[in-house]
Amino acid sequence: MTNIPDSSNPFPENVDQVFTHCRVATMAKGNYGIMENAALAVSGKTIAWVGPMDALPETFETIQVTDCRNHWILPGFVDCHTHLVWAGSRAREFEMRLAGVSYAEIAKAGGGIVSTVKATRAAAEDTLFDLASRRMSHLLTQGITTVEIKSGYGLDLESELKMLAVAGRLNKACPQHVTATFLGAHAIPLEFSGRADAYIKEVIEVMLPRVKAQGIATAVDAFCETIAFFREQIRQVFEKAKDLGFAVKLHAEQLSDSGGTALAAEMGALSCDHLEYLSVDGAEKMAEHGTVAVLLPGAFYYLKETKVPPVAVFRQLDIPMAVATDLNPGSSPVLSMTPVLNMACLLFGLTCEEALAGATLHGAAALGLADCKGSLEPGKDADFVIWDVDTPADLCYLTGITPLKQVVIQGKTAYPQG
Amino acid sequence: MTNIPDSSNPFPENVDQVFTHCRVATMAKGNYGIMENAALAVSGKTIAWVGPMDALPETFETIQVTDCRNHWILPGFVDCHTHLVWAGSRAREFEMRLAGVSYAEIAKAGGGIVSTVKATRAAAEDTLFDLASRRMSHLLTQGITTVEIKSGYGLDLESELKMLAVAGRLNKACPQHVTATFLGAHAIPLEFSGRADAYIKEVIEVMLPRVKAQGIATAVDAFCETIAFFREQIRQVFEKAKDLGFAVKLHAEQLSDSGGTALAAEMGALSCDHLEYLSVDGAEKMAEHGTVAVLLPGAFYYLKETKVPPVAVFRQLDIPMAVATDLNPGSSPVLSMTPVLNMACLLFGLTCEEALAGATLHGAAALGLADCKGSLEPGKDADFVIWDVDTPADLCYLTGITPLKQVVIQGKTAYPQG
Secondary structure: OOOOOOOOOOOOOOOOEEEEEEEEEOOHHHOOOEEEEEEEEEEOOEEEEEEEHHHOOOOOOOOEEEEOOOOEEEEOEEEOOOOOOOOOOOHHHHHHHHOOOOHHHHHHOOOOHHHHHHHHHHOOHHHHHHHHHHHHHHHHHOOEEEEEEEOOOOOOHHHHHHHHHHHHHHHHHOOOEEEEEEEEEOOOOHHHOOOHHHHHHHHHHHHHHHHHHHOOOOEEEEEEOOOOEOHHHHHHHHHHHHHOOOEEEEEEOOOOOOOHHHHHHHOOOOEEEEOOOOOHHHHHHHHHHOOEEEEOHHHHHHOOOOOOOOHHHHHHOOOOEEEOOOOEOOOEOEOOOHHHHHHHHHOOOOOHHHHHHHOOHHHHHHOOOOOOOOOOOOOOEOOEEEEOOOOOOHHHHOEOOOOEEEEEEOOEEEEOOO | OOOOOOOOOOOOOOOOEEEEEEEEEOOHHHOOOEEEEEEEEEEOOEEEEEEEHHHOOOOOOOOEEEEOOOOEEEEOEEEOOOOOOOOOOOHHHHHHHHOOOOHHHHHHOOOOHHHHHHHHHHOOHHHHHHHHHHHHHHHHHOOEEEEEEEOOOOOOHHHHHHHHHHHHHHHHHOOOEEEEEEEEEOOOOHHHOOOHHHHHHHHHHHHHHHHHHHOOOOEEEEEEOOOOEOHHHHHHHHHHHHHOOOEEEEEEOOOOOOOHHHHHHHOOOOEEEEOOOOOHHHHHHHHHHOOEEEEOHHHHHHOOOOOOOOHHHHHHOOOOEEEOOOOEOOOEOEOOOHHHHHHHHHOOOOOHHHHHHHOOHHHHHHOOOOOOOOOOOOOOEOOEEEEOOOOOOHHHHOEOOOOEEEEEEOOEEEEOOO
C-alpha cells in the first residue's frame, strides 16, 4: 500500500474494507459534517478512517473495496425508544375510533393498552420472539441499526421477564444492536387497579431485583403521568434502580406537566421522552444535568395532539434532541425512521439536520452509547447506511419511500443479505 | 373440471388462473365486501369469479393455482391525481423552509414551482422518462396499479407535449395503466407574468388542439385559485376541452373558496380535487352532477393546512370521496398510497373503509374508469394486490411498512417479477 501523504488525516494501517466514491454525512457533533468525494475505511467492527478520495492509497492489496457510486453514507439510525415486543393487534381499535366509537366504549370492550397486556401475557415467549423478529427485520430494511426495546406490556414479574428475554434473544439473533429497558412502571395492571402504590412496591421489591439478577436490562424507564404514576412513585422506582446500577429514563410531560422531567434530570436520567407539556423550568433542569430530550412525533401524530414540545427552548439551552419511532401498537405503529424524521420536521419544526442528528448521534446519547454509535468517526462502530438520495434532506422530505442500498453493522453487510 | 353446483354464483368456464385460500375485500359499491375463505378466478385480463373456497371445482386441469395462504386480496390502488413527471429536486427548498427561509426568499432564489418548470423544460424527454419510470416502479411496489399523470410543469406547447409523451411511454413501458391529463392551466408561466388571459388564449388556441391532435391525453385539468386562474378563465378552457371531446377535472377550493367546483360540476367534470375550502353550495352542485371529490391529504399535510375538506357534507350528500397521492415535488412528495390512507383517516377523519374505497373504486370513478377498475367484480380488469395483513384496516393504521406480497395487473403478476 502506498499512502499519499496527508499528515492531518493519514490513511491508517489494518484496514479490511473501504467504501469509495461516496458522499458522507458524518453527523459528528450533531452536524451534517458533509464530505463530498469521500471514502470510508473499516477495520474489523469499527470505522478506521473517513476522508477524501484523493487521500486513498493508490492500490489496495487485501482490502475489500465497495464503490458507492456517489451515494450518501450516513450513520445507521439509532431508534432509542421502542416498545417493539408485543402480541395482539390494535388495528381494529384504530378503525373503531375512526368510525366514531368512543375511548370509553373501546376500553369497556377490552381495548387500549389492557388488550396489549392481555395478549402479551398470554403469548408464549417463542411467539413473541417470532412477532418481534419480523419487526426487527423490517426495521433493518429501514436503516435502523440500533434498537432500544422496553418491556411494559407484561406488568407482572413473569411476563416482564419474558419480554426482556425476547429482547435479549433479538440482540443475539438480529444484526442490530439491541438495548433492553425494564418498564415495569408503564401502567397500573388491572389486578392492581386503585392500588398503584402496591404495584410500585411490587416493581421495586420483586421485579427490579430479579431483572437485575438476570442481567437482562441495562436501563429502567417509567411513565410519569396522571393516567400512570406520580412523581413520588417514580422517585422510589428510580432510587432502587440506581442502587442496583441501572441507568434511568422517563416517559414525561406527554399529556400534562407532571414535573417528572425535573425529577428525572436531577436523578441523572439519560433521557426524558415525549415532553410536549414540558415547562421551561423542567428544560433548565435537563440542561443542567445533560439529559437528552427524546421527541416522539409518531405518538403526537397518532394521538392528534396539538401541543408540540418546546423545541425553541431545547435549542436555546443546547439540549440534545433525539427522535425515535416509539414503535408500539397503540399510539405509534410506526415501523420506520424516515416518516419520523418527516414528522419531526413538519410537525415539530426541526430542521433536517436536527432530525437526522436526532435519529443518529443524539439517539445514541439517549442510550448512553454516544461513545460507540451515532456518528461516523474513527473508533466508533462501523454502523452505517448507504442511501440512494440526492441529499440527506431527502430522508426527511420524501414520504412512502426508503431509498436504501446497503446497511452495514459493525463492519458486516446486514442488508441486503448476500 | 367438476363444478360443485352453486346456482347463485357458479364457477365459470374459461378460467386461466385461480387464487385460493384468500380473504377478499372486493370494495364493490365502495364497501369492504369482505369474503373470508374465498377464491378469485381470472380469465385472460379480467376477473372471472370471486366466491367461497367450497364452491371451487374439486380439481383443476389447466388452471394455474396460487395459494394465498389466508392473505388479503384487495383491488389495486388507483392513484387518480399525480404530477409524476418532473425534473429537479425540491428537497433543498424543503430544508430551507424548515431552517426559517421565507417563501418570498425561496421564490427570489428561483424556488417553488418555477424551479420545477425550469428543470422540466430543460430536461430531455429521455431523462424525464427515466426519472418518471423509477417513480412508477416504486409505485408498483406500493400496490398502485393505475396512475393518472398530469402535465403542467411545461407550460409551453413543446414542454407540455414532452410531458404527455413521457406519460404515454410510461403506459407502454410499465405494467400499470396510465391515464394522461393535460394541465396546461396549472400556473402562469414566467414569460406570461401579468398576462394570464394571454396564456389561457395560448392554452385554448394552440395547446389544446395539438394535444387533441396527438391523442396523448384523455382529460383536461386546471387550477382554479387566486394564485392561478379565475373561474372565467377555467370556463373558457373547459368549453374548448369539451368541444374537443376531453373529459374535464379541476384543482379547486384548495386555498380559498374560488367557486371553481360549482362551475366544474355544472360542466360535467369527472372530479374536483383538494376541496379544503369547498362551500356547501359547491358540494350540492357536485352531488347534483355526480362529481367525485378527490381528497389529497398529502398536500394538506406538507403545506401545514388547518382547514379540512367537508367530509361530513360529502357523506350527507353521498358524494364519492377518492383519495390520491398528489405526487409532486413541491407540496406532496408522497410515493405510496398507504401513507395517504393513513392521513385520510387521521387528518381528514375518513373511516378505513372510506379511505380504501377512495383509493380504489372512487379513484377509478374520478378517472371515468369505474366500469373496469377499482373493485373485484367479474368482468372488471384483474388488477389486485395480495397483502400480508391481519385486516384491511392495517393498510390505514400502520406507518413505515407496506406489507405487500404480490401485484397482479390485468391478470399478469407485475410484482415481484418472476
